[in-house]
Amino acid sequence: MNNARRKPYPFDRIEPKWQAIWEERQLFHAPNPGEKNFDSVNPKFYILDMFPYPSGAGLHVGHPEGYTATDILARFKRMRGFNVLHPMGWDAFGLPAEQYAIKSGQHPAITTRENVAKFKAQLKRIGFSYDWQREINTTDPRYYKWTQWIFLQIYNSWFNPETNKAEPISTYRGKNPDEVRLAYVAEVPVNWCPELGTVLANEEVVDGKSEIGGFPVVRRPMRQWMLRITAFAERLLNELDGLDWPQGIKLLQSNWIGRSEGAEIDFNIDNHQEKLRVFTTRPDTLYGGTFLVLAPEHPLVDLIVTGEQWTAVREYRERTARKSELERTDLAKEKTGVFTGAFAINPANNEKIPIWIADYVLVGYGTGAIGGVPAHDKRDLEFAKKFDLPILAVVRPTKDEPAIGFAGDGIAINSPIINGLTSAEARKKITAWLEECGLGKGAINYKLRDWLFSRQRYWGEPFPIVWEGGKHRALNENELPVVPPPLDDYKPTGTGEPPLAKAKDWVRYSEKALREANTMPQWAGSCWYYLRFCDPQNDQRFVGEEAERYWMGGEKPGGVDLYVGGTEHAVLHLLYARFWHKVLFDLGYLSKSEPFQRLVNQGVILGEDNQKMSKSRGNIVNPDDVIDQYGTDAFRCYEMFMGPLEQMKPWSMRGVEGVARFLARAWRLLMTENQAGEWELSAKLEDVDPDKAQQKITHATIKKVTQDIESLSFNTAISQMMIFVNAFINAEAIPLSAMRTFLVLLNPFAPHLTSELWEKLNARFQDNVGDITEEKWPGYDERFFVEDEVEMVVQVNGKVRDRIKMSILATNDEMKTAALANPRIQQLVDGKNIRKVVVVPQKLVNIVV
């Protein structure tokens, strides 16, 4: 014998064996409609994981948490007769791969290939039942051909506000279609990250730093591709309602979209032709507007600034431009600003009010200009105090508190047209008045910005666009895919010029036309991968119509039936994908307007020290080490036993051991070790009827496990199976039928162990049963739980004082009589006045004295 630690059961032999069998027999392949073995009678179930970004570090224990949950559900649903689509793929374009490539000097295509191989081997080792025939990779030209194709659909569409839908650009009747395309080029202030040498989307900037790498980001105007996601703001917001998503994620997304309702008001400028438009949610406070503030970048500043103020204004604007996003949004700092020298007229009272510029007004939101109402807005109040501007209260609070600084709703005062009205009424009335006078109108504003869609990086999808005579134009579909040139030097240039521009031959598309050299962002590939999974090999279409209708359509809810992944994508992937989906839906390519009907977020797994896992803390758990020691079935079960799926929870090696012990006990329930140290089927196993108690616990376990899997309460399902094993472990005879049932219940959790035991049972009992993976899920019969006697709890004033065995058939009156006749209870209520007796049938009697 070697001196390696003896395994509690031979998982190291069993697990690779069954993985090889599954692969060989392709048991988890889901045929499409029209394909061989497709069964049109079964309902479909599409269960999707967020596909991983294959980093160099390999899987960590957080990935398999969600993957195990979906795998259990997928196996369960198959056993319940569903056609289950459960695919996996690789989101492999993007910054980290490229950063890593630059650092290691290896081409990103090579490192990506290696990382994918590593991830795939790790996932296979955990025994996930993915349909690997559907594997996709976003960096594969056969895949991104269609990413580029979808971009063309977006480019060749516009948003028709009348139909509230995306339509082909050919239906646009205006002069210049380029103004309304859903993909357009604009010179806008963007998030430029010098360190990464690229621009970033708002969603990719966190606290003024790049989400990836944490490098400083500055605002800088650049010519970039944008996607008109803002046109869909209202639908993206409204259609959240119908989705079965965690409330928190919906809220995060609706806050990001940030709808606010108010009015746009035009102010005349003293001695100028131009009008100044501001957006406000509080038109009812118009009378209290004692100044206007423009964003320093506001285009009107140049026109209205007076000679004396010009130097101060210019200096202020330069200072603002130099500031990083982080400095500018620092809340702690004092308000700053400069007077432009110009005045506007408040349309409500015709007062002349000064126009200032200040960096607390953002050029990107609303109209980039605000009416300063210092009495009822905290920021305006700070500003007015700092620069000694007049403060006029126009809302009286309904409770006893000072009017100055009151930002809530109250009663309008000092406002002739609306005096005495509630704020809500006042808003309505003054908006109507503004509209009548042509001074403004009701308006809705969104925080959501258009999606900055180009990157100055190498490792991404090239745009299917060429430039000719200063104008962009789409390539033909038959020119796809546009494959990037092989580049030895793919480093960012740092100047904002994309690395692809270095490939002069590639860029030269024709005599007159040059290729677009920017690439698409990381998110492009993941915006539609769930569609490609439905029909991954199709080279005629991004997804076949029938396949799309089957997997993404169907009865309500339809679409992806369950999508599991982390919260970190709440406003990135999940918003972008919904946007693309809606465009494709409007253009008639898809069955449903929403992609993901039900979303579940798995909780973060912390290190044993209760801290976030990180290299620097040294508390990272590597799945491979756990599997080496305890086997993958134990790993899977532990991930699920830790606690509720959606909860944040710390890892515990001891906990893994406990679950491993449970599996070993289940193994020994059926197997014994002989003299030679070999495992063989236990002699206690018999083809006999279970006794009453065994029957009861078997059916109770079927019920609990079935319901708990449906509700994703995997931890309590495992608890119940532990109770089952504990109940049988010392039985004289182990009834075969109960064991068969149990193995099927445990199979989704521990597929290798149960497959092996099932095979052993088949060999001994030869009752013509096939592979466990193809078994039907067992049903349960409530009759087996019902007992002749129940234990009735007797309470006095809500406190448990005794328990009495009662027949299940006992009436309420009989229960009451029995309780009152009980000597202990008699003692307690003796001499007291019984005021009330509450009876809960078959459960409890409460005597109130």
Add this chain to the structure above:
RNA sequence: GCCGAUGUGGCGAAAUGGCAGACGCAACGGACUUAAAAUCCGUUGGGCUUUUAAAAGGCCCGUGCCGGUUCGAGUCCGGCCAUCGGCACCA
């Protein structure tokens, strides 16, 4: 500041308004063993108390804090506190 989630033993946790702490970990005791590991059995929220003692009971307190609804509250309602997460000069 705003929004959201969470708060139960030494730890991870469980409980359709009806016996709080299932299941697991850790700890302690025992069996097996030359010994250890493994395995199996038992005890395990806190305090008080009855019995010579053990066995077995009994009483009180206990689900972040304060109040309410109810025969009965971890669960429902109101108010606070703490931790975590998100958003944040969004007009």
